[in-house]
Amino acid sequence: MSISPVETPNTLPRPAGELEALKHVWRMPKGWRLISEVNNSVVGPMFVATALLFFLLAGILGLIIRAQLAFPGLTLVDPDTYNQVFTMHGTVMMFLFAVPAVEAVAIALLPGMIGARELPFPRLGAFSFLIYLVGGLIFYASLLFGIAPDGGWFMYPPLTSKAFSPGINTDMYLLGIGFIEISAIAGAIELIVGILRCRAPGMTLGRMPIYAWAILIFATMVIFAFPAVIIASTLLELERAFDWPFFLPERGGDPMLWQHLFWFFGHPEVYVIFLPAAGMVSMIVPAMAGARLVGYSMVVAALVGTGFLSFGLWVHHMYTTGIPPLSLSFFAAAGFAVSIPSGLQVFVWIATFARAGRRIQFSTPALFILGFLFIFVIGGLTGVMVSVTPFDWQAHDTYFIVAHLHYVLIGGMVFPLFAALYYWAPSVGSQLSERLGKTAFWLLFLGTNVTFFPMHISGLMGMPRRIYTYPTGFGLELHNLISSIGAAMFATGAFVLLLDVVKNFRIGGNANRQDNPWRAGTMEWLSGPEYGLRSIPLVQDRYPLWHNPQLKPQVEAGAHYFPFTATGRREALISSPAEATPQYIAFVGGPGWWHVLAAGGTAFFFLSLVAPFLIAAAVFGLLALVGFIGWLWTGSDFGPVGPAEADIGGGIVLPTHATGPVTASWWAMICVMLVSGTAYACLIGSYLFLWLVNGEGMWPPPGLGLPALEWGLGAFAMYAGAGLSVTVAAWTLGDGRGWTHRLALLAGVALLAGGLMSDGWALWQGPIWPTVHAYGASAWGLFVWQAAHVAIGVLMGFYTLARSLTGRLGGQRRLTLDNIRLFWLYTIGQGMVGLVLLHGFPRLLP
Amino acid sequence: MTTRIIPPPRHAATVFAGAAGLVLWALHFTAIYAITAFACERGREDALLFGLPWVPVMIGLATLAILLPLALVLRFTLRGLGRPVVEGGETEPRFTLWFTAATSFYAVAAVLLQAAPAMVLPACGVGY
Numbered sequence: 026m027s028i029s030p031v032e033t034p035n036t037l038p039r040p041a042g043e044l045e046a047l048k049h050v051w052r053m054p055k056g057w058r059l060i061s062e063v064n065n066s067v068v069g070p071m072f073v074a075t076a077l078l079f080f081l082l083a084g085i086l087g088l089i090i091r092a093q094l095a096f097p098g099l100t101l102v103d104p105d106t107y108n109q110v111f112t113m114h115g116t117v118m119m120f121l122f123a124v125p126a127v128e129a130v131a132i133a134l135l136p137g138m139i140g141a142r143e144l145p146f147p148r149l150g151a152f153s154f155l156i157y158l159v160g161g162l163i164f165y166a167s168l169l170f171g172i173a174p175d176g177g178w179f180m181y182p183p184l185t186s187k188a189f190s191p192g193i194n195t196d197m198y199l200l201g202i203g204f205i206e207i208s209a210i211a212g213a214i215e216l217i218v219g220i221l222r223c224r225a226p227g228m229t230l231g232r233m234p235i236y237a238w239a240i241l242i243f244a245t246m247v248i249f250a251f252p253a254v255i256i257a258s259t260l261l262e263l264e265r266a267f268d269w270p271f272f273l274p275e276r277g278g279d280p281m282l283w284q285h286l287f288w289f290f291g292h293p294e295v296y297v298i299f300l301p302a303a304g305m306v307s308m309i310v311p312a313m314a315g316a317r318l319v320g321y322s323m324v325v326a327a328l329v330g331t332g333f334l335s336f337g338l339w340v341h342h343m344y345t346t347g348i349p350p351l352s353l354s355f356f357a358a359a360g361f362a363v364s365i366p367s368g369l370q371v372f373v374w375i376a377t378f379a380r381a382g383r384r385i386q387f388s389t390p391a392l393f394i395l396g397f398l399f400i401f402v403i404g405g406l407t408g409v410m411v412s413v414t415p416f417d418w419q420a421h422d423t424y425f426i427v428a429h430l431h432y433v434l435i436g437g438m439v440f441p442l443f444a445a446l447y448y449w450a451p452s453v454g455s456q457l458s459e460r461l462g463k464t465a466f467w468l469l470f471l472g473t474n475v476t477f478f479p480m481h482i483s484g485l486m487g488m489p490r491r492i493y494t495y496p497t498g499f500g501l502e503l504h505n506l507i508s509s510i511g512a513a514m515f516a517t518g519a520f521v522l523l524l525d526v527v528k529n530f531r532i533g534g535n536a537n538r539q540d541n542p543w544r545a546g547t548m549e550w551l552s553g554p555e556y557g558l559r560s561i562p563l564v565q566d567r568y569p570l571w572h573n574p575q576l577k578p579q580v581e582a583g584a585h586y587f588p589f590t591a592t593g594r595r596e597a598l599i600s601s602p603a604e605a606t607p608q609y610i611a612f613v614g615g616p617g618w619w620h621v622l623a624a625g626g627t628a629f630f631f632l633s634l635v636a637p638f639l640i641a642a643a644v645f646g647l648l649a650l651v652g653f654i655g656w657l658w659t660g661s662d663f664g665p666v667g668p669a670e671a672d673i674g675g676g677i678v679l680p681t682h683a684t685g686p687v688t689a690s691w692w693a694m695i696c697v698m699l700v701s702g703t704a705y706a707c708l709i710g711s712y713l714f715l716w717l718v719n720g721e722g723m724w725p726p727p728g729l730g731l732p733a734l735e736w737g738l739g740a741f742a743m744y745a746g747a748g749l750s751v752t753v754a755a756w757t758l759g760d761g762r763g764w765t766h767r768l769a770l771l772a773g774v775a776l777l778a779g780g781l782m783s784d785g786w787a788l789w790q791g792p793i794w795p796t797v798h799a800y801g802a803s804a805w806g807l808f809v810w811q812a813a814h815v816a817i818g819v820l821m822g823f824y825t826l827a828r829s830l831t832g833r834l835g836g837q838r839r840l841t842l843d844n845i846r847l848f849w850l851y852t853i854g855q856g857m858v859g860l861v862l863l864h865g866f867p868r869l870l871p
Numbered sequence: 872m873t874t875r876i877i878p879p880p881r882h883a884a885t886v887f888a889g890a891a892g893l894v895l896w897a898l899h900f901t902a903i904y905a906i907t908a909f910a911c912e913r914g915r916e917d918a919l920l921f922g923l924p925w926v927p928v929m930i931g932l933a934t935l936a937i938l939l940p941l942a943l944v945l946r947f948t949l950r951g952l953g954r955p956v957v958e959g960g961e962t963e964p965r966f967t968l969w970f971t972a973a974t975s976f977y978a979v980a981a982v983l984l985q986a987a988p989a990m991v992l993p994a995c996g997v998g999y
Contacts, residue, residue, distance in 0.1 A: 221886065230886065231966030322966060326973040333893035333974075334981060337900045349911045349995040351926070354988035355904055362981040602886045603967070717912045 033584035034563055034675030043589045044559065050590050051142075051556035054616050061616040063147035064555060069133025070453055070532055072154045073446075075161070076126035077526075080439075081519065082165055083117035086110050088516055091476070095509035097497045104493045108175035109194070111491055113168055115178030116198065119294065120205050121161045123434070124247075126442055127301035128212045129154075131240045134449060135216065137552035138234050140225025140562045140569075143597055145689040146215045148614040148656065153211040155624035156204055163632055164201040167194075174198035177491060179287055180261075182272040182280045187265045196265065196635045199258040204631040206251050213244035213251075214696040218689050220244075223597050224605040225548070226586055226677075227564035234547050234567070235318060238325050239304025242332040243297055248696060249336070250293035252704035257286035260711065260806060266637075269795045269802035271711070277726060277799035279718045281346060282711055288339035289707070296335040298434065300328060302441035303370055306394055309441075309448050310374050312545035313391040314381030317568060320373045327366030334363040344417045353414050360412035367405060371398065386543065389462030393444035396470045400436025404429055407481065425484025431477045443469070443522065451542050452549050454532045461525035468518030475511030479504035546571035551580055560588035561598050563675070564605070586674045591681050592667035598679075599689055609683040610671060614660055623652030654824065657841075661690075662828070664838030684839055694844050698851040701814065705855050708810055709862060712803040716866075719799070724867055726798045729791060736787035737864040741857060743780035747773045748853045751822075751846045758842060761835015766842075767826060773849065774822040780856060781815040784808060788863070807859045814852040821845040889967055891944050892975030899937040899982050903930045903989070911995035926994035934986040941979050948972040 053062050062068070089110050093101045102110060132150050136143055144150055167173040175194045176185040185195045220241045224233065260271040261283065270276035272283050311318045318324065337359035344353055375398075378385060385391065407429040411417045420426060443466075450457050483504040488495060495501050541550040546568030551558060562585045566572035579585060587598055591610050599611045626649025633642035665682040672678045685691065716724045725731060750773030757765040788804055795805035825841050828834040834841060906929045910916055918925035951968045 229966070322969055323973070326970055326977070329890060329970075330893065330974055330977045333890070333897060336897065337981075337985075349907060351988055351992045351994050351996075352904060352907045352911075354992055355900065355907075355985045358985040358988060359900065359981065362977075362984050365980075366977070717908060721913070 033579050034586050034673070034677075035560065035584050035588060037582055037584050039583040039588055043583065046593070047556050047559070047588070047590055048554070050593065050595050050615075051554075053555055058616070061618050061621060063151040063614055063616060063620070065132050065136050065144055065147060065150065066453070066552075066555060066557065068147070068151050068154050069129060072125065072129030072132055072157075075154070075158050076122050076129050079117055079121040079161060079165070080126070081523065083114050083122055084516065084519060086114035086117070088512055090114060091509040091512035094494065094505050096506065097495050097502060099494060105175065106171070107493045108491075109168060109171070109173040112174045112177055112180075112198075113165070116174060116202065117161075117165060118434075119178060119298075120202050121157070121164070123298045123438055124209050124294070125157055125161075125205075127243065127298060127438070128209060128216070130305070130442070130445055130449075131216055131236075131243075131301065132212065133453060134549050135219060135237065135240060136223070136557055137452070137549035138547055139220065139223060139237055140228060140548050140551075140558065140564060141219065141223040141597055142557040142561070143595065143613050144215050144219040145223055145597055145599070145611065145613060146218070146693065148617065148620040148660065149211050149215050152620040152624045153208045153215070155621060156628045157208040159625060160201065160204055160208075160628035160632065163628070164197065164205075167197050167201070172197055174201075179291065180283075181287075182261060182264075182283050185261065186272060187268075193635055196262065196637075199262045199265075200631045200635050203255060203258050204627055206255050207627070209247055210251055210700055213247035214693050214700075216240055216244040217248070217696055218692045221602040222599050222689050222692060224600055225561050225564045225598075226600060226605055226607050226675075228605045230603055231322075232564055232567050235307035235321065235324055235328075236301075236304035238328055239300045239307070242328050243301045243304075246293050246297050246300070246332050246335070248699050249703050250290045250297065252290075252700055253286050253707045254290035256704050256707040256711070257283055257290070260286075263802070263806065263809070267796070269805065270799050271715070271802050271806070273799075276797065277715065277719050277723065278802070279715065279799075281343075281718070282714055284343050284346065285339070285714065286707060286711065288342045289336070291342065292339040293332075293335045295433070296331060299437045300331065302397075302438045303328070305441045305445045305448075306374060306397065307370070308545075308547065309390050309394055309444055310377050311568075312448070312543040313386050313388070313394065314377050315384040315386075315544065316377055316380040317546075317571075318373065319376040319380060320369075321567060324370055324373055327369045330366045331363060334359055334366075338363060341412055341417070344414050345421045350414070357412055357414050361409070364405065364409055364412075371402060371405075374398065388447075388543075389457070389459055389466060390444040390448035390543075392463060392466045393440045393447065396466060396473075397436055397440035397444065400432055400440060400470075400473055402436075404432030404434075404436050408433060420484060422490055423484035424480040424488045424490055427490050428477045428480035428484060431473075431480075435473050435477075440469075446522075446526075448543065449549070450530055451540075452552060454530055456529075456542060457525050458529050461521055461529075465518045465522040465525065468514055468521060470518075472511050472513075472515030472518050476508050476515055477511070479507045479511075483508075540577075541570070548576075551577055553581065559583050560585035561673075562586075586677070587671075588674070589671075591671035594666070596681075597689075598673070599683070599687075607673065607677055607679055608687055609679050610673070610681045611683070611689055612663065612666070617656070617660060619652050619656035619659065621652075623649050623656055626650070626652050650820075657824070658828075662833070662838060662840040664836065682837060684837060684843060688840065688843075690840055690844055691847070694847045698847065701851065701855065705807075705810060705858070708803075708807050709858075712807065712862065715799045715803050723800070724870060725791070725793070725800050729793050729798060729801055731791055731867055732787040732793060732804070732864050733790035734787075734864060736783050736790060737860050740780045740783035740787060741860050743776045743783060744853045744856045744860075747776035747780060748850055750776060751849045755839075755842055755846050758835060758839055761829055761832070761838070767829055770822050770826050770829075774819050777815055777818055777822070777849070777852070780853075781812055784811065784856065784860065804863050807863065811852070811856050811859055814855060818845075818849050818852045821848060889971040890974065891971065892941055892978035895937050895941050895944070896978040896981050899933060900985060902933040902937075903986065906930055906933065907989075907994060916993070916995040924994065927989045930986055930989040934982060937982055938979065941975055941982070944975045945972060945979075948975065 093099055172193050174197055180198055220237050263269045264271050270278040272278045272280045307318055338356055340356040341360055411420055447457050447462050483501050488501050548569050559581050560583045562580050569576055595613045595615050597611050597613045598607055599609050600607050626645045629645040630642050630649055633645055670678050670680055750769045754766040754769035785808055793801045793804050795801045825845050828841055910926045915925050920928045948968045948971045
């Protein structure tokens, strides 16, 4: 598909009314109704602004910590409040700032960067933002009522068990953060499908911007890492609320299980935070240098390698727990191995700058990049130090670790984020001030080093982390005072940056707005008004704007692909994952209120459970359900609408509707299955871990038995029957007017529910009781997860039946049935695996 | 206007096949950690297999079991890199093969690095 720069897919001038029709379908609500808009050009910047707000709020907590520790023996806050302050500082920074910020930047920039008008599920992105906004603010506000979490940002039991934390502070974390994770996962699914299926024609994987690669890997890591913390939170909440002893040693539990689950999430989490930032750097450096990134392919391999190996490091947070040294050495080895791709990227950036020679623009973004390189490399070096097990035995839980983590997080994420803010502000609005930006940079850079460098020394001198105060005479006074002064410097820099944004930034820009002031080569600089791109560009290079300097006027004139709306609705061009060959035109959602209702209901449902206000939780849960059903019922699976095909230009004619594995929604459902499957794998891992630590002859322990085999076999058969039923329903759908598929669905619902009941009865007959021992708790934990899936599956079954009865299912209009079939088959498979494990494993033990 | 025939897109699996080497690394990592944990919790630190200590032998076997498919992946990709570029002059096949080879080399290095301690350290420590 090689077209010279002067030869474009569509001829000019475009027909009259074409642009107006495009503007009409992409128009946005005005005033307060803007909250119902889902366009990434609105959601993205709001998401970024909210994340920066949480950065400031958590930063204030950091200032309180430094004020308290400026001198020994201070009592600016009482110890209980201090516990909440440092816990919330870490929790808000990690969960409400770091991950949402990188996800938000991706939502704002990616569509333009990959040559798309919009991400494939904009309502999902908006939902993700709204639960985060509402839930995050209420979670933060818990500080004002003294009910904020207070067990450290990783909340280890037994400190956080009911015996030692009887208040609702821990529950606020477990339930409050749980739905933030849902927000992150929802955003990740949208980003994966968007990057793999919505790229402009010609943007093969080898031509994808590095940032898109970074976000693809980030989102995939979220899919596989975040379920572990969801499971950990669920198990601890079950223990606290219902006395199921997952972490209580006296009844077969083990607090180490929490640590394994948490850090299996927690270590990839820090790379989840770093990789998008590295992607941003890889985009900004070439623009600042006016040169192509050196070693693009090596950087891609490095990103993917880092993403994978980061899952093999988690126990390096547990070096002092008594795990055998050989086991620890596996993680140390993986830690050394993972430094190779990180180091490679640093050298690539230096080499790209070197290639520029005198062309480097030392503007604010470049300064933040240079600051990132300096600070992150120091953090990386101390990271390799603590990766050496015997060294970590001295440094663990001291301020050395606090120094290390702040160097890598501030250096590795905050500085690139600020670079991105200054770099990309002109692409969504007005340019920020160079003068204020440079002032902010120097204050932040110096502030970071003055605050955190002395902590290496105070840590090696023995100052433990999280302490409320420290005694005189141990030589810690000067280092702490310097750190506190540095924190004030850092805060001043943050204030200057905030001033710059408030004073100078306007979405949409101002009259003096410069397009592409950095003369960058990638397509996010093409983005225009609400519809994003007038036409979808043909991509022939990794830097399309450098390859074809006429690309912007060509795209804006409508000379490239798809310069119109085919069906009179908002649409996206869906392409193949490897070569971005156009495949079909997909409907994408527009403004609405159902997802707003779903978001509000979900957030308040989880928060009501904290108190617990059970009636309120039930009401909000119902509202959330109404929101989800309304969202799907009115806004999905329309079937073919308008013309069956459209000529997008260049002789390419595409269908305007698709079904089956080629659809974006199928891919999203696969991602959902991967999330659930990972969570279930964590539950299986928990079950096996508890078996392993309980010793011979304790699985089951005295007093508990094996699940009743006949009921288990019955459950297995009923699950299989449900799978057959839904498959028959899919095969016999036809035009949707017959009764075969409806009866098959009803039979499937009955068999699914029956299978679950038989599954549960088999456990009860064991007898296997969840409160007696971890054997029972882990078995019922697996059952509870399965029950939740069956409940959703039953709901989906009735929903599909309702659509069929109301004439909304049949012929080409079958996305609903195809997608629920996927979910059902997953749930059935999950149930069968659980049955084999719970019935087979204890019976096979010697 | 003549409708242009678009070449059929490659299967989605080709996108993910590039990570094969790293998936094999993950399997090896899981296996050796599980082997060591089982040995230490179930008192097999002094057990013998083929007259040799149980843990290093099992880790060695797991390592060989993973190095074999890794070698096959490398052989396939390196052979592919030597062939002429096809598909209308697109760089894509070369990029995908190159990427698979690079990540597989990295996986081999990581597998060897994480298996090596088993030859040096005792399986379990004090308290086991």
